[in-house]
Amino acid sequence: MAELVVDLANKVTGVGVKTSYGEKIEIDGTTIVPVAIGWYGFGGGEGDVSTGTGEAGEAPGSGMGGGGGGASIPIGAYVSRDGTVGFEPNVVALAAVSIPLLWVLLRGLKGLIKVLKR
Template sequence: MAEVVVELASLVAQAGAKVAFGEKVDVDGATLVPVALAIYGVGGGQGPAGSDDAGPLGSGGGGGSLSVPLGAYVGREGTVRFVPNVVALLFVSIPLTIVAGRALARIARALR
């Protein structure tokens, strides 16, 4: 089981910027490079080997990923600008704002 987890982790590490930045695309004289926030996680577990218990030994594993399209870099006539995906930015910023607000409230309560 451990070998599978190590292999998956190495595949994710090799992906690097290829995951966050897509292949460039030419559209109507402009060059677009899509940008995404990519998060991956893998894990595994195994029960105690050689246990004297009569119960079953367990093992397991799992993984998951999340990719949020943040926007695209648009190059046209020698200039490059970032065009955000407003819906995705709200998707990312709303939970961050909630967590930051709760953290600040706890800090303020602790300082009283």
């Protein structure tokens, strides 16, 4: 099991840049490089503690487990036009990320104000 985790870690070390920056696209003399925030994670488990007898209500020891997941949020693109490069944000993705963050910050501020009023 330990070798599996090491193998997974070695295989995903180079994924970071490819997750963050997509392949460049050229359209009518304009070069576009998409940019995203990406993250991923893996977990594992094992067992083998044989404490039960397997009779009514006592299960013999066993185990296994594993999982993984990831996400990617497109935040914009670097656009090259006429020799100049600029970043153009993806407003929809930034709003989707910032609205929950703003909600958490405002709830925290509300709690802080209540504490300070006492």
